[in-house]
Amino acid sequence: MRFRVQVLAAALILAFVGVCPCRAADLALVHAKIYPSPTDPPFEDGSIVIHDGRILAVGSRAAVKVPRGAKVIDCTGLVVTAGFWNSHVHILTPGLIHADKLSPEETTAQLQAMLTQWGFTTVFDIASVLNNTNLIRRRIANGETKGPRILTVGEPFWIETPIYVKSFLENNHVNIPDVQSVSEAEERVKQQVHDGADGIKIFANSVERNVILTMPADMARGIVAEAHALGKPVFAHVSNNKGIEVALESGVDILAHTTPTDELWSAAFAQRLVAGHMALTPTLTLWEFESRKGSISAADLEQGMNRAAEQLNAFSRAGGDVLFGTDVGYTDSFDTSEEFKWMSRAGMSYQQILASLTTNPTRRFGFSTRSGRIAKGFDADLVVLRADPSRDVAAFSHIRYTIRNGMVIYTSGS
Ligand SMILES: [Zn+2]
Structure with missing residues (x-):
């Protein structure tokens, strides 16, 4: 019996750790226009939460909760696509x-x-x-x-x-x-x-x-x-x-x-x-x-x-x-x-x-289950654009940030 209680306690601890809000996500992008993929409709005011190099959540501002302690990048006026x-x-x-x-x-x-x-x-x-x-x-x-x-x-x-x-x-x-x-x-x-x-x-x-x-x-x-x-x-x-x-x-x-x-x-x-x-x-x-x-x-x-x-x-x-x-x-x-x-x-x-x-x-090239879209569980490889490519495709070359595995590896000068 005692053994079973210990097992139950361990399972509860593990379950708690799995959803523990104290394990803050590394990075959050907020107020962005987000194109999750070439075919899905964009989120006009969307958020992305990244944890351990992976996308933890993506969606409208209302649907995605930004964990306390996350580093937040305000993407107002910016557009995010997959890397x-x-x-x-x-x-x-x-x-x-x-x-x-x-x-x-x-x-x-x-x-x-x-x-x-x-x-x-x-x-x-x-x-x-x-x-x-x-x-x-x-x-x-x-x-x-x-x-x-x-x-x-x-x-x-x-x-x-x-x-x-x-x-x-x-x-x-x-x-x-x-x-x-x-x-x-x-x-x-x-x-x-x-x-x-x-x-x-x-x-x-x-x-x-x-x-x-x-x-x-x-x-x-x-x-x-x-x-x-x-x-x-x-x-x-x-x-x-x-x-x-x-x-x-x-x-x-x-x-x-x-x-x-x-x-x-x-x-x-x-x-x-x-x-x-x-x-x-x-x-x-x-x-x-x-x-x-x-x-x-x-x-x-x-x-x-x-x-x-x-x-x-x-x-x-x-x-x-x-x-x-x-x-x-x-x-x-x-x-x-x-x-x-x-x-x-x-x-x-x-x-x-x-x-x-x-x-x-x-x-x-066999990466479609982890790369190429902004979706839960995918690699946190992202591009933050200064403008919307649906208006002018030149926007694909106007980069504000490049993010790989959840880390900003390029930031434009201004
Ligand atoms: Zn060549």
Whole structure:
């Protein structure tokens, strides 16, 4: 009997601790306009309570009680969405590439300039140096460096180093071997996944001095099959529609670009991409960055951008899975506002753009039960915007705070 009383008492204590108001939540955002997801209606005057890096409660002001002792951020006039994903970045800038020679603070500063000040709480790095990216990930995990969650493919697979990265790699003493055979490529896939890669990247096309090379289909198939056997997604760099055919044939999961210098994408072509379960990172502003290198006229640039936007439009209208991605780290265009403007010009609504930043990547990469929405139990990864993206999508680039795991990792100057 006495034993049963003790058990009952212990159970009561545990039940009490579970709901104990004295265990104050870490952080509360109040008076915010909150978009819980791209499809749910917003809370006009909403609150979010965060505890231990997770969302404890979200709802209207009346429905959510802010625990005593919580740190409160007044979000009057501000808008909150789930933390953004950028599904096409590179941990390759001078401020990141040799992290062992950089202090954690220097790494934080570079990650902030490039990613966290633009609201990114998770990024997919789709070509870098795996050892170096792993070092940065460890520093973020142990709190030395403030940064986003980084998923990575590590070193990419190409049959020949693309001309536009040759000197960069040489100058930085980075050696990424050309793939010589299917069996060798398969071994490397195994090794990189073993070493921590979350995906694999192939160059279905490699741009060389006077020619665009295309990876042989059997090689692409071997790499993709090996990655899929290990449960990892495959990204493909493409420069033309022939590269897209190799990607389709081999079962690639994500196209890393549109192909504005090739034929436009017909509705039927876009349907084929969707039927092949292919996602797309549009990287529309990449074309502006590339043309700045040459002596292209303003009119030609405008035309190229419009073609890229038309391809995105065809893909989006076909119901394709768009994952926001900019190629930042290869490009120095950290500011995301132009990309949002062009996505909108391509016919995407603010809800579709928000989905490309949140729910589309979390579903695609297997994080949809914990990330991409503001819901009870989800990771407390949030973006606080200065303005409402339903009025103007440029608001997606006007960041007030970036919050990861319940901690403010970026605050704008004013
Ligand atoms: Zn890229």
